[in-house]
Amino acid sequence: MITLELPRLAAAAGVVAAYAALCLRVRTSFRKRHGTAAAAGSGTVLVAYGSQSGLGRELAEEAVRALGAAGVGARLAALGELSAADLQTCGKALFVASTTGEGDPPDNAAAFVDRIMGGRPQLGALRYGLLALGDRSYARYCAFGRALDGWLRDCGAAALFERVEVDRADPAALETWRHRLASFAGLAEPNGAVAPVMGYWRVRASRHLNPGSAGQPVHHVELEAVAGPEADAASVALPRWEAGDLLQLVPPGADARPRDYSIASLPEDGAVHLLVRVIRGPDGEPGRMSSLLTGAGASGNVFQGRIRAHPNFRLGDNAARPLILVGNGTGLAGLLALLRQRARRGDGRNWLVFGERNAAHDGFHADELAALERADLLARCDRVFSRDGSSPEYVQHRLARAADTLREWVAGGAAIYVCGNAVGMGPAVHDTLAGILGAGRLAQLAAAGRYRRDIY
Structure with missing residues (x-):
């Protein structure tokens, strides 16, 4: 994302x-x-x-x-x-x-x-x-x-x-x-800007997740930390991060602006895992950064970058709570990291509500999620596919249908994490939660850190 x-x-x-x-x-x-x-x-x-x-x-x-x-x-x-x-x-x-x-x-x-x-x-x-x-x-x-x-x-x-x-x-x-x-x-003006200090990250794998999808291609991308900008630079130890944190990468170019991606993995997985959707401009051409991460020659590409802490989306004080995880598209990355962290701790009090287009093509990481369910590490998994029914259904509709269950989870101490699109899904889910729980109650949850959003 x-x-x-x-x-x-x-x-x-x-x-x-x-x-x-x-x-x-x-x-x-x-x-x-x-x-x-x-x-x-x-x-x-x-x-x-x-x-x-x-x-x-x-x-x-x-x-x-x-x-x-x-x-x-x-x-x-x-x-x-x-x-x-x-x-x-x-x-x-x-x-x-x-x-x-x-x-x-x-x-x-x-x-x-x-x-x-x-x-x-x-x-x-x-x-x-x-x-x-x-x-x-x-x-x-x-x-x-x-x-x-x-x-x-x-x-x-x-x-x-x-x-x-x-x-x-x-x-x-x-x-x-x-x-x-x-x-x-009260200081004299500094003399010019100094570039941020960053490390180097090399793409070691880029796998197409949704061939045949009606949407743009989405890739599972793995990156390793390396010693320098060369394609054959030696690997170095990964820095530490927590579920919810971001990888910030800088595309090549003198005035390139950095991109932030939610990390789907944990350090124990041995690499930074991302979910990257190909972005296309008005002319239909793919975006520069998504091309470099997902194109045919992506493996071996090296970028400057760094791990960036994202305290607002970490588990923090919610580590001992049940979790309601809501997202769509490549927003699954941030939620997947939280699920992996919970699984390593043996805590299965997790409910995932995730939306995409078609089950036949857009079942990102379906095998991993099914394995978590079988191991009782994912109590409930609602996969919502908007184009598979006679009328579109999105994650906010599934939440509304499960309103009583959602209220029960929140009354039992659950925290809510939302990750995905800020223009469509994010506001719609927010309004649905406010309708189910009450706007005042949702504001209380946010103030207590029990309602956290990473929307883009």
Whole structure:
């Protein structure tokens, strides 16, 4: 599954990390000239983030480290954890605001939108900077970041610099953010961008999963970590990751933007497994990255990349709970990793609801799922094929038909994980869950980490 954070802007993390390193080098001389109170002020700076896939949080964490290197105290918090009083008393703040789907706030910002942005607290004492993450392929580009910026101004807060918007990994926008952050911390402008530090990943296998499908080809792709960019580079030990994490790969090219893929495997499987659908442009030509991962000559291709933690989709505190796993298409990858982790722990309290087109061609990993059922490691498996009946059925329809069972699972402590398309499946499943459980109850589950989404 490709996910964009919006989606997942790896280059940004590398840029800010490079900035933090610069801060470390200049901190001593800066303190001699200006003392320990940097331009950001002697008080603690609030660094707040709204993040769906984890990149917004990653950038916020890098900003905290950069401020610390400049001698500026900083407090990190998800937007949903904040109160109006937090904003009224912090003095200065940095906001990292991602937009998910068609203009929606991230799940960890939903409570902030409902509780705080519905009012107009007096924020005349607040000075702030804002980074908005988005994707121009969506109609409401950076909608949440723009809404947050407008709300802060309406409440009397003063922007220390104009909102910085990032379309995926636009290098110019990232450089602008880097300079704004440097100015905020009271440091001289850094000299140019530094590329993120990444390892190398080689395709060792690419297998077509759905020959004859009415949809675009989907491949099971396996990659190994290697020592360098050469096709015959030696293999190296895999880094560690958890179910729910992502592999970020950079296509060849000077200004290439990274792609994030949900990992279907665990380190014990010996490779990173992905599910990759061939993406075609308006001209019908396959996308560059999907071609390199799925084409006839894919095996042996080497990419720069890294494992990127995705805390919002890990098991975390839900490890001891029953799981309801809902997804479609290549979204099965993220759910499959969770199932594999549960199977290794012998926990079969898992219910999978997964949708594709036709059972005859689109039964991704059907043998593995059947084996989990036989071993009592998958309590229920609903495979929903939209084109096999007289009328289309999608995962949201299957959930509605199983409403009583879903309520029973949730009452018994189950957590819900949703992985798949943000335009069709994601909103439809969300609305169905809200109809079954009640919007208020679903919001409570999200706040407690029992409703988690990885939608793209």
